[in-house]
Amino acid sequence: MTVRRVIAVAFLTLGFLCLAGPASAHPLGNFTVNRYTGILVSPDGLLLDHVVDLAEIPTAQLGNRLHDLQRLGAEECASIRTDLQVNVSGARLPLTLESSGASTRPGQGGLPITRISCRFAGDVRLSRGTADISFVDQSSPGTIGWREVTAIGNRMQLVHSDVPTTSTSDRLRHYPTNLLKSPLSVNTAHLSVEPGGPPASLPDTGSAPTARPAAGLVGETSRLLNNGGTFAAMAAVLLALVLGASHALAPGHGKTVMAFYLSQRGSSGSSRRSSVGSALAVGATVTASHTGSVLALGVLVSVSTQVVPSELYPWLSLLTGLLILGLGLSLVSSSRRASAAGHGHGHGHGHRHGGGHGLDHDHDHEHGHPHDHSDSHPEVAAAPAATATLLLDPPRTEEAHVVPVVVSATPSRRAGLWVMGLVGGLVPSPSALLLLLAAVALGRAWLGVVLVVAFGVGMACTLAGVGILARDLLLRVESLALRRGRMGAHVRRFLAYGAAAGVCAVGVGVILRAVLVR
């Protein structure tokens, strides 16, 4: 585990975000065992790059051996070594195992699939004259799957070769879907080589599967899980944090909502601390609800064979939509109350910091409501907030957690906080679920739970951080607008109703989509 690898993995994360989706079936069928051998002919010997790609069922056949991937790789490669026959000018070339590795990644139904990579070397002097090389892969005869051999020369020329120089499957990462090509079934090669030609090397032979970034990252995390050491476990947790943090950066996570919510928490500079506190509180609720929903779904999926996650998502988004709609409706009613009260500062007063409240309430409750200057500030801030949210954060994915903008208008602040957290974390992220299932598949469920918590914390950090930043910006704009001119009461009321209606509309939209997608 090098530092560079960690960095590479972190970068992969970005790709992961874009591509994370339901894991799909192995492209070649669940029963296949696919093998590739790349031969590099150099003047001082041969290098063989051998890759085995096991689909879901053959992986399941490995059973307990999956729990120790390093050992699995070493054992498999050792047995493959005796099955690869290389003859140079008629004499059998002894091979030595240079490196081995195995990794898993989730395939169909969250089940792991396995990739084993081995590198073998055989020393032989080829610098004089022409030599004939023949290669036969006799490993696992009769298994069904893709079989491919390639050969290239390094300062050697392949005068004759019956195999191509490059892998059409990108070393078992992308199987061609061309309808006019039969699946490859090549397990032999015959080469004539002589010295000369440009230098070359084998393609990168890292053991991490990189077919899809999603796969690569989870595979990497699984590998870390398998290492067993404390460092590896910590690295995996860090990775999950990064994953969560960057996951929340993707569009549709209600960051703007968070910003406007926080702007409600205290619009004057004096209460900066409390708004940071609120940010932490909301972050905590997001983490808690997300962790809870991932764990619940994970338990359901592992315990019951009838639960298919993709069937649950629409229901969860439906629930999210209902929550948003509820918020919107309460907003409408409070706007009406506010306008009935005249200048729209008739809300929230009852909740001002009072005796007998616990410490939390410092966060949950408003101190800095600026009643001292310019009446009904909250609504001024609130109304454009909701409108802006609608523009910035259309419900793009099932995870779209938009809107509970004017939470301050709900009867209970604390309830608003929890609704906020629920809306943000109710729909579990598929990536977190994958992490959990991968950990469970590897027999380390507890670490999976830790990873999911870390994932949630990462998400919350991003949401809160972005929220606080945006809040400052918003407050600055707001005070500028107030200094410049006065907004009429009509505009204010219009905006308040518009926001409420908008929140309702988004809620209805999410509900409709959840219903229609089903």
Next chain:
Amino acid sequence: MWKYLVALAVAMVLAVSGGIGFVHSRDDGSPVTAPASAREVPLGAQQNLAGVIDALQVRLQELPEDAESWAALGLSYVEQARVDGNPQYYPKAQGAIERSLSVQPTDNADGLAARAALESARHHFAAALHSARQSLRINPRDRTALAIRVDALAELGRYTDELKALRLADNRQPGIPVVARYSYAYELRGHLDKALHLLLRSAKSGSRADQAYLLTLAADLQRRTGHPDAAMRSLHLALRSTPGYVPALASRARLAVAQGNLHIAVHRWRDVAARLPLPEYLTELGELYLDLGHRAQAARQFAVVGTTVRLFDAAGVDTDLEAALFDADHGVEHRALVNARDEWQRRHSVLVADSLAWALHMNGHDRAALRMSDKATHLGTRDARMWMHRGQIEAALGLDAAARRDLRLGLSLDPGVSPWQADRAREVLRQVVGR
């Protein structure tokens, strides 16, 4: 004048380039033979399948708008998948068939027949029947469609219609495919000798790939009718024509069980399971381990089957009948019932009825199980497991005389049946005889 010259020049260029194009496509040689052979591919081909596929691929690179060749290629892929049990060909078959039907959306009997074959191979029998009928409406003599209609009707449990379709196919396109299907019809109705005779006859004239397929079916019948040596010979021939043909290897393992060589059987089943880990193979291996007292080894096999069933569920694949039987015996009994009922909704074949009867019994619904078992056995199919199941259901209901008769019958039908299943039936028989 000038205009005429230009026109003449253009005409000449066109003629020459057209001519070159013509010669070029002729020069390739193999494509020309492809369409002719393509018609012969369907089910019971004379040619070497791989050669046909190569030729069609080359031809379609030249002429990508040839609907007939696309259909033939799709059908060849289906055949290839069946011949060596390689599911990698199914997505390709689907792509080729869709291509054929989009190039020529109307009057494409070949494309529809190929689609019927693919759907049948994927066990979507209702869809297969529909496509076959569509194809026959365009071309009533389409060989593939005639054969697939017979298969689909049998699998859907419409046995009277199956016989009618079979006679029609025999009138319109007699040949090996029809003979092989007559054989299966006899087998279903308990006439194993006639079935065997037909299989051996068609194996003599079939292609190499079909030989392995037909001889393996024949070997199973030979084992069941008490001719293990003949079965051994058939399997030897089958494996000579297609080395590593997995169903033949599985049949060889069952033969070892029939001959009482359980350790050889374990060895052979392990080989089969390593090559193609189908649920039914793994279950038989696991049951063999159970019988030999290797519980941990058995549990490992069953764990893999459980995983497979979960995978099929997740993918929305219709769960195999074997998987439902597995669940009833070694897995989640409730799930077995759900899956068997689903399958019964889709089709009413005797084998589905047997699975459902057994799942009902394992879930404690013995009366319903017996009613379902009536449906399973109404053709008189001489299937060992079916009768052992029936006997155990009757024993549970206290119908001792019937239970004794049916358990004895079941135990006599196939010496190669899983010894664990046989032991369980024998145990029930002992109890029934004792009371």
